Amino acid sequence: MGKSREEEHHAFLKWLLEILEHENIDLLIVAGDVFDTGTPSNYALELYYNFLTKLATSSCSHVIIIAGNHDSIATLKAPKQLLKALNVHVITSGDENENEVIEIHKGGRLEAVVCAVPFLRDYVVRQSMSGETMNDKESALTQGIKGHYIKVYAEAKELCADQDIPLIATGHLTTVGGRSSESERDIYIGGTLDIGSDFLGKYFDYVALGHLHINQKIGEEHVRYSGSPIPLSFSESTSKKRVNIVEFDNKDLSVREIDIPLYRPLLVIRGDLDSILSELGQIENKETWIEVHLSDDNPFYANQSIREKSEELGLIILAVKIDKTEASLSRKSLNVISLDELNPLDVFERRLEQDNLEDEGLKEALLLQFKTVVNEVEQS
Ligand SMILES: [Mn+2]
Structure with missing residues (x-):
């Protein structure tokens, strides 16, 4: 709507730095959609790098950032090696060339292992579609994503050996039972995911999810969305924005939700x-x-x-x-x-309405085609 959110972004990041220090946080996880667009503005990039630089000198010594469906892989990937020197792990696509399994060390000891799974794009999902453990009724998409999680879980398990340390996963997707705020985009075209807390929760001790804007837990205490730090549409005007603080005592977990002060x-x-x-x-x-x-x-x-x-x-x-x-x-x-x-889909729907198409099947096919094109444009 032609308004800048810069002040709100500033206020949130400043507050977050204080919380990280005050709560003595060891690891910050950002569960995707760092930026709203593939070509973020200069002020947004500057804010991002300044924040990460400040973090590097704070007590929070590990940062894991995964790409969401709004993020451009190229934009996040460019400074990946440089950020690694600051202990900031950026995981962009989760393809074969990228290591998603990250060890968290503290005082020379392995304290946790994180399977940092980003938003899985179609070509990455296809790589893991040959999973053997799946049943035939599941959609190929669900199979591919589950197969991907099972693969990284196995890698992480191996790293843990027989140590009793927490296994954490991230994800950027809509899970079964999640409440949306109507302003998130459908991220997988032509397929409904059948992935819920029963699946993710059984492998991992904590699952940090992104994409849905509302802070919520999914079915179980240890499968959660942080939600967006500021309201991203008027439909979120009454939902409290929060960060989740997760504490482990060996594998025993406690979670606190902290309210983010509302700037505007x-x-x-x-x-x-x-x-x-x-x-x-x-x-x-x-x-x-x-x-x-x-x-x-x-x-x-x-x-x-x-x-x-x-x-x-x-x-x-x-x-x-x-x-x-x-x-x-x-x-x-x-x-x-x-x-x-209006978003592009609204405009297209209105245009369709004008044609008074009687063939519902044709209408749906056109909509699907349009969504696919929009998706391709946004991900390119
Ligand atoms: Mn998203």
Whole structure:
């Protein structure tokens, strides 16, 4: 929506450094989607490197960063060797040439082994599809990903030998039972993953997951998403952002969720014109970013009044959306408010709608094709 999140990123990383010091953290895991785009801006790159440099001189002596579906492999990979000198392990693709099994030493002793599995792209999944332990009913995708985890688990197990140390895994995927916030992208096209805590949880003592934006545990205490550090859409405006602090006493685990201070609130308000105007009048924090969901008989007039009122009050409204039922009634007067609110898939769906296609199968095939193309563009 044309707004920078730079201040929020700064505030979060500053807070995170303090927490890492204060809690005496040995290992920081970042479970993917370091950047939102394959070509991050200069300020974002600078922030990333500055943060890692500061970490190198802190008490947190190990960092593991995996690539998510939004990250460009090339961008993360370029400084990989350099960062390794700072004890920062960056795992980008998980292909045959990349070692994902990382030993965590402290005071000369092996303290833990991490299977740092990144978002597995199609070509990597295909490499592990010949897994022998799978049953025929599972999709090839699920089989490939499970096969990959079993392979790294076996490697890690060998490193542990008979030592009683924690085995940790990472992952960047949607697991069965995970709650999404509607702003995450479908990452595997044309296939639903059948991977849950029963699978991941049985191999590993802790599983640090990324991709879903909501902090949550999946089925078991030791399979968790950290969630995103800042709300990434208005649908996340009421969910608390957190980091997970995981403590091991040999293999005994305890997890604490720590709230990340909210630098800039997001707020969704709903209703007709009168109720929205009165709610706007009560907003105290002028830094709040606001999204309005309008249900009003005269949305065009209401939209204008809301914009004028917010200007008068010095408030920042990022979007006024017409509630769906109202939208269909008033399609002629106010079709789409702003292209900023739509993602490419929304635009394509709207275009499809105009054609009134009767063949549902054709419609689905077109959608699937479109998603595949978008995915290819985003991953290139
Ligand atoms: Mn992701």
